[in-house]
Each structure stands twice: as C-alpha cells, then as structure tokens.
Amino acid sequence: MERKKRSWAEPYKIKMVEPLVMTTREQRLRAIEEAGYNTFLLRSADVYIDLLTDSGTSAMSDRQWAGMMMGDEAYSGSENFYHLEEAVREHYGYTYVIPTHQGRGAEHLISKILIKPGDVVPGNMYFTTTRLHQELAGASFEDIIVDEAHDPTSTFAFKGNVDLTKLQSLIERVGADRIPYVTIGATVNMAGGQPISMANLRAVRELTAAHKIRVVLDATRAVENAWFIKAREEGYAERSVASILLEICSLSDAATMSGKKDLLVNIGGFLAMRDEWIYNEARTLVVVYEGMHTYGGLAGRDMEAMAIGIHEAVQDDHIRARVGQVEYLGDQLIQAGIPIVLPIGGHAIYLDAKRFLPHLTQDQFPAQMLAAQLYIEGGIRAMERGIVSAGRDPNTGAQRYPKLELVRLTIPRRVYTQAHLDVTAEVVMDLFDRRDSIPGLEMTYEPRYLRFFQARFSPLQ
Ligand code: F0G
Numbered sequence: 001m002e003r004k005k006r007s008w009a010e011p012y013k014i015k016m017v018e019p020l021v022m023t024t025r026e027q028r029l030r031a032i033e034e035a036g037y038n039t040f041l042l043r044s045a046d047v048y049i050d051l052l053t054d055s056g057t058s059a060m061s062d063r064q065w066a067g068m069m070m071g072d073e074a075y076s077g078s079e080n081f082y083h084l085e086e087a088v089r090e091h092y093g094y095t096y097v098i099p100t101h102q103g104r105g106a107e108h109l110i111s112k113i114l115i116k117p118g119d120v121v122p123g124n125m126y127f128t129t130t131r132l133h134q135e136l137a138g139a140s141f142e143d144i145i146v147d148e149a150h151d152p153t154s155t156f157a158f159k160g161n162v163d164l165t166k167l168q169s170l171i172e173r174v175g176a177d178r179i180p181y182v183t184i185g186a187t188v189n190m191a192g193g194q195p196i197s198m199a200n201l202r203a204v205r206e207l208t209a210a211h212k213i214r215v216v217l218d219a220t221r222a223v224e225n226a227w228f229i230k231a232r233e234e235g236y237a238e239r240s241v242a243s244i245l246l247e248i249c250s251l252s253d254a255a256t257m258s259g260k261k262d263l264l265v266n267i268g269g270f271l272a273m274r275d276e277w278i279y280n281e282a283r284t285l286v287v288v289y290e291g292m293h294t295y296g297g298l299a300g301r302d303m304e305a306m307a308i309g310i311h312e313a314v315q316d317d318h319i320r321a322r323v324g325q326v327e328y329l330g331d332q333l334i335q336a337g338i339p340i341v342l343p344i345g346g347h348a349i350y351l352d353a354k355r356f357l358p359h360l361t362q363d364q365f366p367a368q369m370l371a372a373q374l375y376i377e378g379g380i381r382a383m384e385r386g387i388v389s390a391g392r393d394p395n396t397g398a399q400r401y402p403k404l405e406l407v408r409l410t411i412p413r414r415v416y417t418q419a420h421l422d423v424t425a426e427v428v429m430d431l432f433d434r435r436d437s438i439p440g441l442e443m444t445y446e447p448r449y450l451r452f453f454q455a456r457f458s459p460l461q
Helices: 025-034 062-068 079-091 104-113 128-136 164-174 197-208 224-234 241-250 278-291 299-314 316-335 366-378 418-433
Strands: 096-100 120-123 140-145 181-184 213-218 254-258 269-273 346-353 381-386 406-410 440-447 455-460
Touching: 025 366, 062 299, 079 096, 079 241, 079 269, 079 299, 096 278, 096 346, 104 128, 104 213, 104 254, 104 269, 104 278, 120 164, 128 181, 128 418, 164 197, 181 197, 197 213, 197 241, 224 316, 269 278, 299 316, 316 346, 316 381, 316 418, 316 440, 366 381, 366 406, 366 418, 366 440, 366 455
Parallel strands: 120 140, 120 181, 181 213, 213 254
Antiparallel strands: 096 269, 254 269, 346 406, 381 406, 440 455
8 A cells, every 4th residue: 555644854964963961950050140141142052942042053164155155255256155146036035235243233224224213114023123124214003913813813814914904004103204104023933933925915015116115125034934835725726836936025125134034044034025125325325234135244254155045045945944944843742732823823823922921921931931941940941932022112112012022942044853843832731731830020120121042031930
C-alpha cells in the first residue's frame, strides 16, 4: 500500500553547530532576578532555547556565508548594493531600494517623509517601533484591524484583515488629507503572526486610491503571509509563493522591511518604493541617519547576504518547512489544552496569558511573569506582548490596556530541531500544571520609550 502523508521536513541539513549550555533552576532564578524579571535583560549565555524573537536569529546558508566573503566594502556604489537592488526588484517589484540598518531605520525615514504634525496613520494593528516613529513624526495611530484579531479564540483565517468600515469612517471623520498613508502589516505580528488576505488588501487598495491615500506595506514577514494566502485563500493553491509575494507588493506604494526576519540575515533592512519623489526624499534623509544611499548602515557583505536571502526565502519548500515547524509546536500545545492564539501564526506561538493565569489582573503583568516563569522552569526565553509592550498614550500618559495579553514563543528560522520544540512544549505543560502558584509582578523601573526592552519588575507576594 502506498503512503500518501509527507511531513514538512526541513529542506536543508546541518553543517555546523553551536553548543548550548544547560543551567540549573538555582542559576536561572538568580539570572532572572538580576534581569529584573525581564527576559530582554537576560544574558544569552544563560538561555537554553532562545525563542525571544525570530529577528536576526536565523541560521544563514552556506551560500549566504560564501556571499559574506564577496563583500565589496567600498564607501559608495558597492556591487553588493546592486545585487540587493536587483533581488528586491525581482521579488518585491518596487522600482527604488534604499538599504537601512534594520526595519526601524526604514520606518523612521518613511514617517519623516510622509507625516506632518496632526496627521493620522491607520494600520492593521500597531507594531511597537512602527507606531513610535509615526508618533515621533507628529501623527497619531488608529487601529483599523478586524475585531477578530483582538479575540485570541477566534479561528478566522485572515485575522490580519482591515475592517473596511473602520477605515471608511475614519476617512469621513478626519478627512483624507490628514491621512498620509495606511500601514499594512503582512503578517500582523502583534495579533499572533496572522495574515491579511489578497482580497482584503485589494479592497484596501481600492478604497484608499479613491481618496488618494498611499499604502505602505510592512513587508517584514510578507513571505509568510504569501504562504498563508496559498494555503488558505481560494484561487491561490497552485500559485508559487514568489508570485503571490509580487502580487501583495503590487497593491502598495512603498514598503518598509526588516530583513532580519523573512530574509534570513542577522542584520539589515530596506525602504522600497515606486514613487520617484519619495525616493529622492529618502535618498536625502538616509545620509543623515543611516549612511549613503548605496549602503544605508550596512556593510557590503550584509547586503550580499540579504540579496541571497531574498532568493532563498521565496522558495516554496523553505517556507512550507518554516511554517510547518511553527505549526508542529502549536499542535502539541493545542492537544495539551494550553490556551494559545488561534489559528497558529507564521513565526511564533502566542500563549494567552489572560487564560493561562486567570487569577492575575492585567496590572499585575501576567504575560511578563509567564515569560519569566518559562525561563525559570526550563531555560526557555520568550517575549511579553501585552500591557508592557503596549506602553502609554503619548499625549495623556495613560496606561494602554490591550485586549491581547500574550507571551510569544518565536521560532528562529533554520535554527532549532523538532526535539527542541518537544522540550519547549513539555516546559509549557509543566508550567500550566502549576499555574495557580504563579504570582503577579510590579514594575520597579519604567523607561520612557519602548519600555518593554528595559523595564524592571519584582514579584508580588
Ligand atoms: N515590523 C515588524 C512587523 C516587526 O516585527 C519588526 C521587528 C519591525 C517592523 C522592526 O524591525 O527590528 O529590524 O527594526 N520585530 C522584532 C520582533 C523586534 O521581535 O518581533 P527591526
């Protein structure tokens, strides 16, 4: 009898390894105390399985490492820049490319170019650095994502979609001339790595075009979004991920990119656009903040690795295995009855801290504590994505209370094995068994910007 099932096994094998250190519970308790119960402040040498982020943590291929040796470290006009420009044109379809040191460098430039004080920038949920750059440029952010995105139990297939009624009524309320652009995240990180559908993106494009409002794509994980469109949206099953990616980008005017995610590099990003006017403005500004427009804060070798990473990232076999690994971990947790955000997203599993620790109020930072406990229990490092990340309203200083109070177990690309994911699932289950004994936290130090990176906490008694 012929077997039909084929697993998502990785389309690569391992050539070099990086040894990990196992620590004792006592060592981990000491380390988390020293880190102020903030996993960002742990030393990575004290971490066993590092699921803090998928940003800059990917394993590069032998081809990318070979490319690193081909760095043309000229101050301007580096060959590697032209390779990057070609790869972006081929797979993202934009005419102009400006390298930046990472995604937020591109967000800074586009915010400064397009926003004037008093503007409103709508988006399908906020991302921390994106929103802050918009606010620093004088805009306020307006969330126009569908309501399902704020409900961790909703299994809607495209929780990254824009609610067109919310967008329409915002345009009516503030006027199109105060909306320089709409930011579209693909996928939506803060909602759980959830995709936007092509049909919805097309509708956003039509509505905004009617009002001469631009669309700026956050293309950081757009390859993962393209995979979900292939897997879930009618009419796309037979299409290549590369062709779907091009279609996504064709519905936007510009894109900000953190190459540290989809593009399989440890550092790098870019701003890309079709409009020559934006390009000329960006070319002028990038010199002030990043560097010449042919390197933007990157070494030639970094641009080469990113150019090669673009070609690798859009391969169907690669992305199937990448998302397959995330689903493998998520399925284990679902089987065990652990409350996670559904459906399983593209780059991470998000534990629902409100349901995991229902005895804590949001002011007691349940997700922050759950992340700390994962570390104490098994040396696993995760990230809070809840009230600490949401921060304060810049005008009133009032605490924001996001509906989602999550802990993100983020899977770096091509780094961990199935056995690492098994251990991770076991640690989460052990913690779930003793969840009633976990106390809340109080914040003892709060930085002014992006407080989640450096805030400190201590346990409540
Ligand atoms: N946009 C999205 C959707 C992101 O997830 C990130 C970074 C950025 C922009 C900014 O890019 O870090 O290169 O400046 N996300 C990381 C994370 C930090 O852990 O999710 P950057």
